[in-house]
Amino acid sequence: MIEATLKELSVQLANKDVSAVELATAYLARIDALNPALNALVTLDRERTLAAAAAADARRAAGDAHALTGVPLVHKDIFCQQGWKTGCGSKMLDNFVSPYSAHVVERCDAAGMVTLGRANMDEFAMGSSNENSFHGAVKNPWDTAAIPGGSSGGSAAAVAARLAPVATGTDTGGSIRQPASHCGITGIKPTYGVVSRFGMVAYASSLDQGGPLAQTAEDCALMLNVMAGFDKRDSTSVERAAEDYTRELDKPLAGLKVGLPREYFAEGLAPDVARVIEGAVAELKAQGAEVVEVSLPNTQLSIPAYYVIAPAEASANLSRFDGVRYGYRAPEYKDLVEMYEKTRAQGFGEEVKRRIMVGTYVLSHGYYDAYYLKAQKIRRLIANDFKAAFERCDVILGPVAPTAAFNIGEKSGDPVQMYLSDIYTLSVNLAGLPGMSVPAGFADNGRPIGLQIIGNYFSEAKMLNVAHRFQCATDWHRRAPAL
Amino acid sequence: MKWEVVIGLEVHVQLNTASKIFSGSSTAFGAEPNTQASVVELAFPGVLPVLNRAVVDKAIRLGLALNATINKKNVFARKNYFYPDLPKGYQISQMDLPIVGPGTLTILVGEEEKVIRVTRAHMEEDAGKSLHEDFQGMTGIDLNRAGTPLLEVVSEPDMRSAEEAVAYARALHTLVTWLGICDGNMQEGSFRVDANVSVRPFGQAEFGTRREIKNLNSFRFLEQAIKYEIQWQIDTLEDGGRIEQATVLFDPDSGETRMMRSKEDAHDYRYFPDPDLLPVVLSDDDIARVAATMPELPGQMKARFVAEYGVSAYDAALLTTSLAHAEYFEQVARATGQGKLAANWINGELAARLNREGLELAACPIDAPRLAGLVVRVADGTLSNKLAKQVFDALWVDALSADEVIERDGLKQVSDVGAIEKMVEEAIAANPKAVEEFRAGKEKALNALAGQVMKASKGKANPAQVQDILRQKLA
Numbered sequence: 001m002i003e004a005t006l007k008e009l010s011v012q013l014a015n016k017d018v019s020a021v022e023l024a025t026a027y028l029a030r031i032d033a034l035n036p037a038l039n040a041l042v043t044l045d046r047e048r049t050l051a052a053a054a055a056a057d058a059r060r061a062a063g064d065a066h067a068l069t070g071v072p073l074v075h076k077d078i079f080c081q082q083g084w085k086t087g088c089g090s091k092m093l094d095n096f097v098s099p100y101s102a103h104v105v106e107r108c109d110a111a112g113m114v115t116l117g118r119a120n121m122d123e124f125a126m127g128s129s130n131e132n133s134f135h136g137a138v139k140n141p142w143d144t145a146a147i148p149g150g151s152s153g154g155s156a157a158a159v160a161a162r163l164a165p166v167a168t169g170t171d172t173g174g175s176i177r178q179p180a181s182h183c184g185i186t187g188i189k190p191t192y193g194v195v196s197r198f199g200m201v202a203y204a205s206s207l208d209q210g211g212p213l214a215q216t217a218e219d220c221a222l223m224l225n226v227m228a229g230f231d232k233r234d235s236t237s238v239e240r241a242a243e244d245y246t247r248e249l250d251k252p253l254a255g256l257k258v259g260l261p262r263e264y265f266a267e268g269l270a271p272d273v274a275r276v277i278e279g280a281v282a283e284l285k286a287q288g289a290e291v292v293e294v295s296l297p298n299t300q301l302s303i304p305a306y307y308v309i310a311p312a313e314a315s316a317n318l319s320r321f322d323g324v325r326y327g328y329r330a331p332e333y334k335d336l337v338e339m340y341e342k343t344r345a346q347g348f349g350e351e352v353k354r355r356i357m358v359g360t361y362v363l364s365h366g367y368y369d370a371y372y373l374k375a376q377k378i379r380r381l382i383a384n385d386f387k388a389a390f391e392r393c394d395v396i397l398g399p400v401a402p403t404a405a406f407n408i409g410e411k412s413g414d415p416v417q418m419y420l421s422d423i424y425t426l427s428v429n430l431a432g433l434p435g436m437s438v439p440a441g442f443a444d445n446g447r448p449i450g451l452q453i454i455g456n457y458f459s460e461a462k463m464l465n466v467a468h469r470f471q472c473a474t475d476w477h478r479r480a481p482a483l
Numbered sequence: 484m485k486w487e488v489v490i491g492l493e494v495h496v497q498l499n500t501a502s503k504i505f506s507g508s509s510t511a512f513g514a515e516p517n518t519q520a521s522v523v524e525l526a527f528p529g530v531l532p533v534l535n536r537a538v539v540d541k542a543i544r545l546g547l548a549l550n551a552t553i554n555k556k557n558v559f560a561r562k563n564y565f566y567p568d569l570p571k572g573y574q575i576s577q578m579d580l581p582i583v584g585p586g587t588l589t590i591l592v593g594e595e596e597k598v599i600r601v602t603r604a605h606m607e608e609d610a611g612k613s614l615h616e617d618f619q620g621m622t623g624i625d626l627n628r629a630g631t632p633l634l635e636v637v638s639e640p641d642m643r644s645a646e647e648a649v650a651y652a653r654a655l656h657t658l659v660t661w662l663g664i665c666d667g668n669m670q671e672g673s674f675r676v677d678a679n680v681s682v683r684p685f686g687q688a689e690f691g692t693r694r695e696i697k698n699l700n701s702f703r704f705l706e707q708a709i710k711y712e713i714q715w716q717i718d719t720l721e722d723g724g725r726i727e728q729a730t731v732l733f734d735p736d737s738g739e740t741r742m743m744r745s746k747e748d749a750h751d752y753r754y755f756p757d758p759d760l761l762p763v764v765l766s767d768d769d770i771a772r773v774a775a776t777m778p779e780l781p782g783q784m785k786a787r788f789v790a791e792y793g794v795s796a797y798d799a800a801l802l803t804t805s806l807a808h809a810e811y812f813e814q815v816a817r818a819t820g821q822g823k824l825a826a827n828w829i830n831g832e833l834a835a836r837l838n839r840e841g842l843e844l845a846a847c848p849i850d851a852p853r854l855a856g857l858v859v860r861v862a863d864g865t866l867s868n869k870l871a872k873q874v875f876d877a878l879w880v881d882a883l884s885a886d887e888v889i890e891r892d893g894l895k896q897v898s899d900v901g902a903i904e905k906m907v908e909e910a911i912a913a914n915p916k917a918v919e920e921f922r923a924g925k926e927k928a929l930n931a932l933a934g935q936v937m938k939a940s941k942g943k944a945n946p947a948q949v950q951d952i953l954r955q956k957l958a
Contacts, residue, residue, distance in 0.1 A: 086528065
C-alpha cells in the first residue's frame, strides 16, 4: 500500500479496498518510523490529519467524492494552510499559524485530500540543497550523506521515502525539478501563471510557480488537475479554460521532435549524468521520436540574470518580516530601528540575508540600470532563445543538474559553486516555461539522476505524455530507496 | 534684492471607492482601529494585490478633466522603505509609467486666469497611521487607512506666490469633488498637499534650491506655511546663508516650518516594477467608456453661465467653485429667469451669510427654490433691496416661502402712486425747512424728505418712486 502510486490509491479508495483513515494511519506510522532520520517533514498534526481522513471517508460513503478524495499528501511549508504552522523553513515564521489557506491548499482540501504534514524546505525557498533550513538539513533517502536538492527537498525526500504518495512544491529556479531529480521521483513546474501564487509565501514573484512532486508522470497529471486553474486573487494567474492534464498521456511518440540544446551537453556536465540522459534520449528515439540539435546560446547568462532578479524581488518581498505584526521579534531592543535590525538579523538565516543584501544592492540608486535592467534584458534574450528552439522541436530534453546529488556540507561554504549547479534549470523560470524532471537512471555512486523535459508555454499535457510514455517503457520511477 | 518665488505642488487625492485599491476591504473612515484591514493590508505572508478597476476609471476621469495624456500602458512599482505603518515594507505606487501624463489646470488669481501645467498623476496605496498618543510612550498602529487608493497629482513649478498655490489647490479640490472621485474632506485627510518652495533673484533662469513642506491639510495652513517658508528662505539668503534641500513640516501652533530630514537622509526607495501586478493596459474603449460619463466641467460651465445668463466672468468663476454652487445657481436662475440677479444674491448675501455662520452650501437652510421665490419678488418690484434682506433673514430661520414671509410680516413694497403721493405731501407739509433748503439747491435735503416718507411707510414705499414723486411735487 505504501508503495502505491496516487493513481493506484485513488482506485483502491474508490473500490473501498482501503479507507482514508487506514491510509493516513499507515503513512503516519511510516513517518514516525523514518522521518527522524530524514527530517523531511517539520510539522505533523495527527488529530487534524485523522479528522480530514474521516471526513474523506464520509464523503466517499456519501458518494460525492473526487478521484483524489482520501489520498494523503504533504504540503511544502511555503503554502499557507489555515490552522497549520506555516514556517517557510525560517525562524522568522516559526511561530506563525496561518489564518488562511493558499489557493493550492484550498484546491487540495476541496478535492478531499488529506494533509499528513508540512514538508521541510530551504528557508524562504532559497537554496539548492535544503541545507538552509531553520529545521536543519533534509537527508536524501537514497543516501543520507547526500543532499535531497532544494528548495523543495522535504517534499521530494518525503515522496522518495514513501512518507507520502505526493507532495506540493514550488520552483523559482529549479526547486521542484532539481530535488525530484536528486531523489529519483517525478516533478513538474508548470508554465508561469498556471498555478495560483495566492497564499504561497513569495520568494521571487515573477519566477515562483507551484507544482506537484510524485512517483509518476501520471500522478503529476492528476495532481495538476487539482492544483492548476485561474484564481482572480493572483493577478499573474492566467485565465484560460481548465484542462485535463491526463488527456494526452498515452499518445504514441512517433513523429515527436525532441530538441537537445548543445549548451546543455557541454563542459561541466558530469559523464555519468551525460550517459543517463543519452540513454533516455535513446529510449524516446526507440519509440519513434526524432532528435534535433537546438541552441540556447544565452544559457550561461541565466545564472547572473537569475541571481540579480530573484534577490531583487526577494529583497522587497521579505521586507514584511519586520517583527511588527507576526512572526519572530527580537526579545530586546532600544528603539524601532534596533527592533528591525535585531529581528531581521536574528530571524533570517545566512543565505536569506545574503540574497536580501544582493537584491537591495542591485536596486540601489545608480546600480539599477547596470544590474536589474540589464538582467531583465537578458531575460528577454533567454525567452527568445527558447522561442527559436521551439520552432524546431516539440520538447527540449537535457539534464536537470550537472551532477547527481552532492554531499551535505560539500558546497555549503561556497555559495557561487552552489549557484552554478542551477545552470540547467534557471533559464526555464526566467522564460516562464514549464519544465519537469523524470527519473532516468543512476550515477556511478548510486544516486538518482533525472531527465529534464522542457516544453513550450502551456504544453504540460504534451510533456506529461512524453514522460508517461518513457515511464511505460522504463522502471526508474518504480525504484525506491532501501530504508 | 527682489526675489521671485517658485512653487510646485504634489497633492494626494484620496479616491472615494468603496473598497481598497488592492483588496476588498472597506475604505470607510472612522471605524475602530484595525477593523478594516484584511490579511492583504496586514501584509501576511503569501497575500497578493488585485487592482480595483474603479481606481483606474477615477484616474482616467481626472486625466480627461485635466486635458492630460492617458498612458495606455502604465505600471505599478514598489517603493521600498521600512516603517511600522507600511506593513509590506514597500508602497505600491507608480514611477516611470504613471496613468496620467502631462495636462493643465486653469486657476483664477484675483480676476486673472492662469494656466498651471500638471506633470503627472499616478495611482498608489495609502499607508496606515502611527498613533503616538495614548500608548504610554509606545506607538499604536492603525491599518484601516492602509491600502486606501490615492492619486498623487504633481504640478510643474509654475506658481509664483502663496496665493497662486492656494488657487491651484482650490481649483484641483473643486475639480476632484466635481468629478465625484474624492469626497474632498481635508480634515479627514482626503486631500493633502505637499508644497515645493524655492526663491531666486528676479531674472535668474535657474531655480533656487527647494524645500518641501509635507502634508498640509487645509488651504489656510498651505498659505501660512508657504508664506513663512518664503520669508525664511529670503531672510536666510539675504543673511548670506544657503538653502539646503530638505523636507520640512509646518507647525500650525507656531506658524513655522521645521526640518524633518535633509537631503543626506533622503531615502533610496529602490523603485522597481511590482511583479505581482501586470502592467495596466487601457484600450481606446476603456477611455471612451469613462469619457461618456464625464460631467460638464467647471471651465465649460463657467463659459456657459456667461453666455446663457449674462453673468460676469468673475461671478461665473465664483459660481463654479463647486458643483453644488453651480447647480444651486442654475436652479435659481432657471426658476426666475434672472441670472444676474440670482448671481448677485448667491455671491453676495448668501455667500456672506454662509461664511459668517461657517456653513457649507450643502448645509444652507435656504434651498434654491426658496431663494428663487425671493429673487422673483425682487425682480417684480414687490420687494425693495432692504425688504428683500429682511425676507432673506426670515427665510434663514423660518421654513416659509418668500411670499409667506411677505404676507406674514406685511413687507410688500408700496408702489401705489396715490398712497405714496399722500405720504409725500404730508412730509412736505411737516418739513418746511428741508423743502426750503432743497429749493435753494441743497440736493441732500431731498434725502431727508425721502427718509421721512420711508419712515412713514415703515420702509415699504418703493424708494425710487418716492424720489420721483418728491421731485415732481417740489418742482
